[in-house]
Amino acid sequence: MRTAVEKNTIFNVDDLNLWYGNNYALKNITFPILEKEVTAIIGPSGCGKSTFVKTLNLMNRSVPGIKMSGEINYKGKNILSDRIDLVELRKNVGMVFQKGNPFPQSIYDNVTFGPKIHGTKKKAELDEIVETSLKNVALWDEVKDRLDAPALGLSGGQQQRLCIARALATKPDVLLMDEPTSALDPISTVKIEELIAELKKQYTIVIVTHNMQQAARVSDKTAFFLLGDLIELDETDKIFSNPADKRTEDYISGRFG
Numbered sequence: 555m556r557t558a559v560e561k562n563t564i565f566n567v568d569d570l571n572l573w574y575g576n577n578y579a580l581k582n583i584t585f586p587i588l589e590k591e592v593t594a595i596i597g598p599s600g601c602g603k604s605t606f607v608k609t610l611n612l613m614n615r616s617v618p619g620i621k622m623s624g625e626i627n628y629k630g631k632n633i634l635s636d637r638i639d640l641v642e643l644r645k646n647v648g649m650v651f652q653k654g655n656p657f658p659q660s661i662y663d664n665v666t667f668g669p670k671i672h673g674t675k676k677k678a679e680l681d682e683i684v685e686t687s688l689k690n691v692a693l694w695d696e697v698k699d700r701l702d703a704p705a706l707g708l709s710g711g712q713q714q715r716l717c718i719a720r721a722l723a724t725k726p727d728v729l730l731m732d733e734p735t736s737a738l739d740p741i742s743t744v745k746i747e748e749l750i751a752e753l754k755k756q757y758t759i760v761i762v763t764h765n766m767q768q769a770a771r772v773s774d775k776t777a778f779f780l781l782g783d784l785i786e787l788d789e790t791d792k793i794f795s796n797p798a799d800k801r802t803e804d805y806i807s808g809r810f811g
């Protein structure tokens with residue numbers, strides 16, 4: 555496993571431990587994440603995948619009984635220290651969930667929600683952000699004539715792309731995706747995977763997926779978690795062709811999980 559800190563490391567997770575009450579959910583995780591790479595997180599249900607990605611923007615910080623130790627260095631700053639500005643962190647480290655969860659407002663208002671919170675008020679600027687963000691997720695042509703229509707009227711795949719556009723609208727560096735295609739049909743899934751390939755030119759992406767073909771298709775690095783331990787993190791090709799750990803091999807060959 556790679557442990558040396560490389561120059562283009564955007565997140566350097568060092569000896570992270572996390573407990574939900576007595577449940578020891580992440581154990582001594584040391585995990586560098588490199589800029590403009592796609593890192594896939596795989597592993598059986600309950601192994602800590604979602605917990606790990608949610609910790610990267612402290613989404614789970616207010617869960618009752620949660621306790622963390624170790625360091626998560628994001629661009630050189632330990633975000634587990636108290637002085638972190640959470641609003642700023644989440645602007646820079648955006649998140650997309652399993653099911654597209656647009657707000658019950660218009661398409662336009664969904665995309666401008668984050669930028670407005672961060673102080674963008676001018677209509678022309680907001681219009682520009684909406685067009686760029688929707689073009690980034692290849693949704694612009696489908697919705698440009700109905701930006702004032704309710705977002706909940708879009709198809710599931712369109713809603714998920716809108717949520718990605720909403721996350722991109724605040725100009726993040728990192729996009730966390732927690733099973734972003736698990737609720738989508740195969741065609742919408744292909745679109746999101748193509749989008750990931752396009753977005754990684756500009757963004758660092760961490761994606762949790764249960765679909766091993768998807769991890770193999772979209773990611774540069776793959777990490778295998780088991781019962782809160784990071785068993786193996788390596789080049790995706792290596793993980794899927796010649797994993798170092800027998801447990802990784804058993805999991806990817808379908809022997810458990």
Ligand SMILES: Nc1ncnc2c1ncn2[C@@H]1O[C@H](COP(=O)(O)OP(=O)(O)OP(=O)(O)O)[C@@H](O)[C@H]1O
Pocket residue numbers: 574577579597598599600601602603604605606617
């Ligand atoms: N909010 C929470 N409060 C208490 N325990 C939690 C919470 N979220 C997760 N856990 C526990 O932490 C452990 C890891 O859960 P997590 O959701 O991170 O796993 P996962 O690998 O993403 O699972 P899945 O693939 O089923 O989504 C599990 O034992 C789970 O029950």
